Every structure is written in structure tokens, then in C-alpha cells.
Amino acid sequence: MDDTYFTIGMAGHIDHGKTTLTKALSNVDTDRLKEEKERSISIELGYAPLQIEEGVNLSIVDVPGHERFIRQMIAGVAGIDLVVLVIAADEGVMPQTKEHLEILEFLGIEHCIVAISKIDRVDDELLELVTEDIKEGLEGTIFRDAPFVYVDGVSGKGVDNLKQTMLSELKSVESRDAYGSFRLPVDQVFTVQGQGTIVRGTVYEGIVQKGSQLRLLPKDHKVRARQVQVHHKDQERALAGQRTAINLGGIDKEDISRGDVLVASDHFLVTKKIDVSLRFVAELKTPVNQRMPVKIHVGTSEVMGRIVFFDRNEVNKTGEEVLCQIQLEEEVVVRRGDRFILRRPTPVETIGGGWVIQPQGAKYRFGKETIAMLRNKKESTPEDLIEDVLSKHVLLDVKQLIQHTSLDEHVVKDAVTRGLEDRYLIEVNRQKYSLTKTFNKLKDEMTSQLKDYHQTFPMRLGMSKAELVQLFSKIYQKSFVEYSLNQLVEDGHLQKKEQFVSLAGFYPDLPKQWKQRMLEVINNLEKDGLSVKKWEEYVTGTPLSETDADELAVFLVQTKQAYRFMEDRLIHQSAVDDGIATLNEQTDDTFGIKEAKDILDVSRKYLIPFLELLDQLKITTRIEDKRKWIRKA
Structure with a gap:
């Protein structure tokens, strides 16, 4: 044992x-x-x-x-x-x-x-x-x-x-947590000649090893545990519940005060505003008023502050729990559940005490809503607290969850494990976590966005992935949006073709009201072969608007029925296929411009863009003034 x-x-x-x-x-x-x-x-x-x-x-x-x-x-x-x-x-x-x-x-x-x-x-x-x-x-x-x-x-x-x-x-006392992040509130600091700065305290949680790199909060000095003693005996480590003295390297005695806290991780935050559950002594000699100066003792620190009520301006009765906030004049290091004592600075007397609900309080309005919020925080389970912070921050890793919930590391990890097993949490991009309901909410929002997009642009393959990610990254972290999008594609809820995203089963088509007119335009384009006119000439004289004409061009290119040809023209796929077949049949492995011009019987105005298109499609490659077939039938 x-x-x-x-x-x-x-x-x-x-x-x-x-x-x-x-x-x-x-x-x-x-x-x-x-x-x-x-x-x-x-x-x-x-x-x-x-x-x-x-x-x-x-x-x-x-x-x-x-x-x-x-x-x-x-x-x-x-x-x-x-x-x-x-x-x-x-x-x-x-x-x-x-x-x-x-x-x-x-x-x-x-x-x-x-x-x-x-x-x-x-x-x-x-x-x-x-x-x-x-x-x-x-x-x-x-x-x-x-x-x-x-x-x-x-x-x-x-x-x-x-x-x-x-x-x-x-036998009925639960031993302190030796598996959490190390924390030692300093209650004594002194120097020993030839050894340097020594601090003493009781290890609240975790383990400190000889040689460990530590941080002294709230000043945030980096120090090293040069030597660890437990009751004057050198040890390799000290555990939660042990009284220990630590010889610190990298700091002078004058830079340490009782109330400072030694920690081994960056899970701990410093604060000047704490939300608390407070009870008062059985007999208050004088009432406690709104914003009254108080002296708070928490851990080994003693700090002045003011008490802020949200449902009253005075306390003269005792026995009831009061949910309120202490606004401090100096920073302290506390975690959820830490106990404290409140004393009146003058006349000096103990007036109450309680525990920390939330280490980093915010500015709240006076009224029932704030009290309800604090009561909900007070009664929350670890799972409730994790769900609450993830509903606000969407995507957090374990370290961030510890900071925002102020729970012990192993409590957070256990809660996350249960959350993943119960499927109310999802793991995103290796050890970052989000709520399943947030993922489902984004799924519904993306579905609605794409449905609207398809109705507005029925001839497009879908919405650009980059555009979709940018749109939702205004609300959610970009990495969460990208993860969700990839997951929805993998699950078959969405589909992705090239850089375009659409609803599963969607395929672009011509709108019914203009379908016949658009088919006529497409037919005319196909008839002109390689010698195509400007795109605007095909739609001039039709009832199609400029927007309709642009959308039709996008449709033809995205569905591979046509290619961009010069700056202001399209060329039909059949014309490209026919030109490739004719050249392929009448040339060797390489051919020149003049040879191609004679075979296709088109002017240089159309020939050069056509040959450049073949290069882009990786059907041919240009070698000086010749073209070489990459893919020859």
C-alpha cells in the first residue's frame, strides 16, 4: 500500500x-x-x-x-x-x-x-x-x-x-490529489546562508520533483526547485498533503511573499474578481453593506477588496447563503472550490467565509438573472461546467478547459472521457474538444446555407469551400469549421467536387423558365466549333439578363461542357474533342503551328488559344516552337 x-x-x-x-x-x-x-x-x-x-x-x-x-x-x-x-x-x-x-x-x-x-x-x-x-x-x-x-x-x-x-x-478523510497539477501556497519565505531562497508550505495538490521547473504566481516568475525537503529531510519529491520546504533557484527572497503560489503548469490563472458562495458568522456586530471594504484570506494570501451584492444592498441577518462577488485590490491564485475567510478591516473581526464558485468573475448586472446564473454555476457538475464553457468558446483543449472551468486536471480528463463515451463531446483535430450539439448546429446552418445557395445559383456546382469556411469562421473557429465540413462530406451529408461543396445528391441544372433559351445558346456555341464569337454575342437578342448569361457561362465551365477561351469567349467541349481527334489523327508525336493551322483550317486568332488550351489540359506540351503529344490515341 x-x-x-x-x-x-x-x-x-x-x-x-x-x-x-x-x-x-x-x-x-x-x-x-x-x-x-x-x-x-x-x-x-x-x-x-x-x-x-x-x-x-x-x-x-x-x-x-x-x-x-x-x-x-x-x-x-x-x-x-x-x-x-x-x-x-x-x-x-x-x-x-x-x-x-x-x-x-x-x-x-x-x-x-x-x-x-x-x-x-x-x-x-x-x-x-x-x-x-x-x-x-x-x-x-x-x-x-x-x-x-x-x-x-x-x-x-x-x-x-x-x-x-x-x-x-x-480513515474517513480523503487523501489529497497527488495526480493533479502541483500547487503550493507559500506561507513562509526565508534565506539560508550558502543555499539561497527557501519557501515553505503545504502541498495542496500534485507532486513537486527535485529539479522541477516551476512558476511563482501571481508575479509569474520562473523558478527551479533546486532542493526539496520534508520536515528537514532531503527528498526527491514531495506529495499532496505533505509539509515541504523548497530551495528555489532563479529568485531572491525579496521577490516572494506569503500568499504567493508555486505551480508546475500553466493551468492556473490569476484573478482580481471572484464569484463566491458566502455565509456570515452567527452574530454580526454591524451590518455588511454593498461594496464594503473587506479583507479576504484564501490559501495563504491576505488581500483587501470590496464585496459586491447582486440581490441586496445590506446583510444584517445571518445563516443564509449569499451569492456575490469579491473585487480584489491585488491578484490572487484560486480555483473553483477553494475556501476563504472574510474579515472586516475595522473594527477587526471575522464576518464570514465560503467557497469560490468561479475564479474569474465578470461584470454583472444587479438582479435576479445574475443570481440565477451564479446559482446555476454553483450547482453545476464538471460535465455542466465543461458544456457551459464549450458553448461559449466552441473548441478547447484540456489545458484551456482546466483554465476556464477551474477544475482539477484529472477531473477534466475524466469528464472529457465520459463525454466522448456518451457522445455529447467530439474530439476535433487531436485532443481538442467541442460539443456534439454545436457540431449539429453548424451542420444545420451549413445545410441551410447551401440550400439557399442552390436556389439562388442552381447552375453552379456548389459553393466554394473557401467561401463557405470563411463565412462560418466569423462565428466559429476556422479549424472547427474545416473539421465539421470534412466530417459532413465523409458522412455523406454533403458532397465535394473539386473546390465546390454542395448538398448530397445535388447536381446543377438549367432553370426551367430559361431552359429552352439557354439550350439554344449552347447549341449555337457548339455549331461554331473553334471559331467562336464573343460570349455576349450568343446571348444578345435573348431575354437572358447579364446575370443569367454569366451564370450560364459558369455552368458550362463547371460541368465541363465548355472551356474558357480567350478573355471573352467560351469553346464547347465537342469542338475541343473534334479538334484533338483531327490533330491526333494527322500528326506524328510532335507538330508545329503551321501544320496544325493547315489541318484545322482556322486562323492564328483561334489556333494559338486552342493550342494553349491543350497545354493547360496536359494533352500536349510545348517544346520551343513545337507541340508534343502527352496523350496520343
């Missing part, structure tokens, strides 16, 4: 024993900073490795509990799989504990263990009262059924039981 990797968050009020308990579990003191030692509080995130049993590897995140360090707390819990909520037996639930609970719930963390710490400081009666108080505080939250363990970090009492409870809870 492959190893699994999880991140465990130690959360709770200041001085409730999180750091001591982390040390009891892992034998690692996560208070690193001098000021942390002096003040006995955690300021920065602390991390410790723990292997509960063979194959189950944990990174314990000891997050700061003090209100002033809430940013670090949010950054720490944003990537965790299971939270251990530490509550001191001698103090019980504190205001900070309640805020942590709200943050954890907004961040979508579903798995929790309640660790009642410092049990050696209280008697059994007080411990029972504290337990009831905690259970009451958890009512109405997603953690109401969380298991309780009783521990003391100093004596080690209950620590083994906590480890076993962790193991039991983690």
Missing part, C-alpha cells in the same frame, strides 16, 4: 496547551522564535512530523491562538485535513475558541477531534462540567459529533489515545 500524507491542525485559544501537546505527540518544540519563547505564545506557524503507524505520515501544524495572529492561524488551517481543537480543562470554551470554530467551518474542514487538555489541573467533577460546556458550544456546528479525548501534554496522559483517535478519524 502506498504511503498516505495528511496535515493535522492544532487549533484553540491562547495558552490552552497546543504547543505542549504537539511536543508530546511528536517530540518537536514548534516555538522557534525568540519572542515566542519569551512570551510563551506562538506567533508564526509551527510544524512537526508524526508517523502514527507504518505508511500514515502526518504534519502537525501548531497555529497561533492569539487574536492578533489570526492571519497566521487562517494560513495554517487552510491546508489541513483534520483539526485537533485544543480546549484547556481549567478554562473551557473561550471567545477565541468560538472564532476558531467559525473559521474552521467556513474553510470546510469536516473532521475534528476535541482534545481537552491540562486534565491534571482539574478534578473529575470540573472535567465533567467542562465537557458538557464544550458539547453545548459545539451544538449547531459541523463538529457536534466530534470525538473527545482527555490529555495532558506535560505528563503525557492520554497522548496515545489521541494518536489512535487521529488514526481512526483519518
Whole structure:
């Protein structure tokens, strides 16, 4: 069985024993900073490795509990799989504990263990009262059924039981996606003398290999992973769920900030406008107004922005879901489904949180239509999202589908595979995809266009392929139009002759109302043999319009009943055939102009164009002043 990797968050009020308990579990003191030692509080995130049993590897995140360090707390819990909520037996639930609970719930963390710490400081009666108080505080939250363990970090009492409870809870936790595109939100950056720039973070998804070429977003710096460590041990790679430090080449410490994101592909987009599903805290101290400044915490970033409502101008009730948009002052890197926290900058307080519906929002109108659109986006399946973007963009490859839907790479690939199997998707020109219904729509539009064309120009073989492609390329991508056209010809729905496209079974013919007159013109042309008059002379005196005459000329040429002869004349096919037969019979392998003139008994005015026509038809070839037969009977 492959190893699994999880991140465990130690959360709770200041001085409730999180750091001591982390040390009891892992034998690692996560208070690193001098000021942390002096003040006995955690300021920065602390991390410790723990292997509960063979194959189950944990990174314990000891997050700061003090209100002033809430940013670090949010950054720490944003990537965790299971939270251990530490509550001191001698103090019980504190205001900070309640805020942590709200943050954890907004961040979508579903798995929790309640660790009642410092049990050696209280008697059994007080411990029972504290337990009831905690259970009451958890009512109405997603953690109401969380298991309780009783521990003391100093004596080690209950620590083994906590480890076993962790193991039991983690069995129901889905491991992070190691097959998606690598993403690591940076929460720490520093330098080590002789080594250079180091970043730390929890791998949200994917794998990073030593030597990998990476991109740092949103600044879009290209960097290289010179060295990869997991809990201070060099590794060839780090997987989703692992706490890792990466030595980056090609960048200085000053060019990296907490909140930046390391990625290994160009699937990820940066944005300043996100559509979100938002819920508010149970008790708002003051209403939240339209376009109110807010501070959003997403991943490890903290960015100012404004909240934009589309169905209200104020929120003072809580509990309901609000679909809205956050317009940011700085770019962030988010994907659909990413969780976030909203805080009021002044007075500083957590006001809500939720998840990202669409990373790249647009400008929308206030009203029910926008809310309906956002709700539809929110409830969409991967197949729905793919269908939606393809209905707008017609033809996209997997990379573009990932960017536009903000779904994981393997989710998109799985959905595409199912779409091809269910035949609602088609593959176009090797790994580009479109909707079957879009193909059918174009098929109907092309059919209608050609039907109209045949009615307008019944004497033409069809519409020029180039003209047809150009016409529909104003609406669809040219490659999609060409693919569809070729497919319709292959399927027998359309037919192509030379460069002309027509409906299956169509053949040009003379219009009924002018058929007799046109046949007379054709007959006269045939009678004149090689000594043809100008084309306009054949139609002069007939009721045919100039357009009708031009269309008849096109008809004769396209159906091979005649050829263009000089600039203003046509020559009938029978005249050409007779001339070829006569020359063929009375000449050797080569012949000259004078010889041909004597045989055909025509002037040079007609002879030279006729011989040039034979060259064009590859019946003869010119060698100096002679013609040589290429095809001789």
C-alpha cells in the first residue's frame, strides 16, 4: 500500500496547551522564535512530523491562538485535513475558541477531534462540567459529533489515545490529489546562508520533483526547485498533503511573499474578481453593506477588496447563503472550490467565509438573472461546467478547459472521457474538444446555407469551400469549421467536387423558365466549333439578363461542357474533342503551328488559344516552337 500524507491542525485559544501537546505527540518544540519563547505564545506557524503507524505520515501544524495572529492561524488551517481543537480543562470554551470554530467551518474542514487538555489541573467533577460546556458550544456546528479525548501534554496522559483517535478519524478523510497539477501556497519565505531562497508550505495538490521547473504566481516568475525537503529531510519529491520546504533557484527572497503560489503548469490563472458562495458568522456586530471594504484570506494570501451584492444592498441577518462577488485590490491564485475567510478591516473581526464558485468573475448586472446564473454555476457538475464553457468558446483543449472551468486536471480528463463515451463531446483535430450539439448546429446552418445557395445559383456546382469556411469562421473557429465540413462530406451529408461543396445528391441544372433559351445558346456555341464569337454575342437578342448569361457561362465551365477561351469567349467541349481527334489523327508525336493551322483550317486568332488550351489540359506540351503529344490515341 502506498504511503498516505495528511496535515493535522492544532487549533484553540491562547495558552490552552497546543504547543505542549504537539511536543508530546511528536517530540518537536514548534516555538522557534525568540519572542515566542519569551512570551510563551506562538506567533508564526509551527510544524512537526508524526508517523502514527507504518505508511500514515502526518504534519502537525501548531497555529497561533492569539487574536492578533489570526492571519497566521487562517494560513495554517487552510491546508489541513483534520483539526485537533485544543480546549484547556481549567478554562473551557473561550471567545477565541468560538472564532476558531467559525473559521474552521467556513474553510470546510469536516473532521475534528476535541482534545481537552491540562486534565491534571482539574478534578473529575470540573472535567465533567467542562465537557458538557464544550458539547453545548459545539451544538449547531459541523463538529457536534466530534470525538473527545482527555490529555495532558506535560505528563503525557492520554497522548496515545489521541494518536489512535487521529488514526481512526483519518480513515474517513480523503487523501489529497497527488495526480493533479502541483500547487503550493507559500506561507513562509526565508534565506539560508550558502543555499539561497527557501519557501515553505503545504502541498495542496500534485507532486513537486527535485529539479522541477516551476512558476511563482501571481508575479509569474520562473523558478527551479533546486532542493526539496520534508520536515528537514532531503527528498526527491514531495506529495499532496505533505509539509515541504523548497530551495528555489532563479529568485531572491525579496521577490516572494506569503500568499504567493508555486505551480508546475500553466493551468492556473490569476484573478482580481471572484464569484463566491458566502455565509456570515452567527452574530454580526454591524451590518455588511454593498461594496464594503473587506479583507479576504484564501490559501495563504491576505488581500483587501470590496464585496459586491447582486440581490441586496445590506446583510444584517445571518445563516443564509449569499451569492456575490469579491473585487480584489491585488491578484490572487484560486480555483473553483477553494475556501476563504472574510474579515472586516475595522473594527477587526471575522464576518464570514465560503467557497469560490468561479475564479474569474465578470461584470454583472444587479438582479435576479445574475443570481440565477451564479446559482446555476454553483450547482453545476464538471460535465455542466465543461458544456457551459464549450458553448461559449466552441473548441478547447484540456489545458484551456482546466483554465476556464477551474477544475482539477484529472477531473477534466475524466469528464472529457465520459463525454466522448456518451457522445455529447467530439474530439476535433487531436485532443481538442467541442460539443456534439454545436457540431449539429453548424451542420444545420451549413445545410441551410447551401440550400439557399442552390436556389439562388442552381447552375453552379456548389459553393466554394473557401467561401463557405470563411463565412462560418466569423462565428466559429476556422479549424472547427474545416473539421465539421470534412466530417459532413465523409458522412455523406454533403458532397465535394473539386473546390465546390454542395448538398448530397445535388447536381446543377438549367432553370426551367430559361431552359429552352439557354439550350439554344449552347447549341449555337457548339455549331461554331473553334471559331467562336464573343460570349455576349450568343446571348444578345435573348431575354437572358447579364446575370443569367454569366451564370450560364459558369455552368458550362463547371460541368465541363465548355472551356474558357480567350478573355471573352467560351469553346464547347465537342469542338475541343473534334479538334484533338483531327490533330491526333494527322500528326506524328510532335507538330508545329503551321501544320496544325493547315489541318484545322482556322486562323492564328483561334489556333494559338486552342493550342494553349491543350497545354493547360496536359494533352500536349510545348517544346520551343513545337507541340508534343502527352496523350496520343
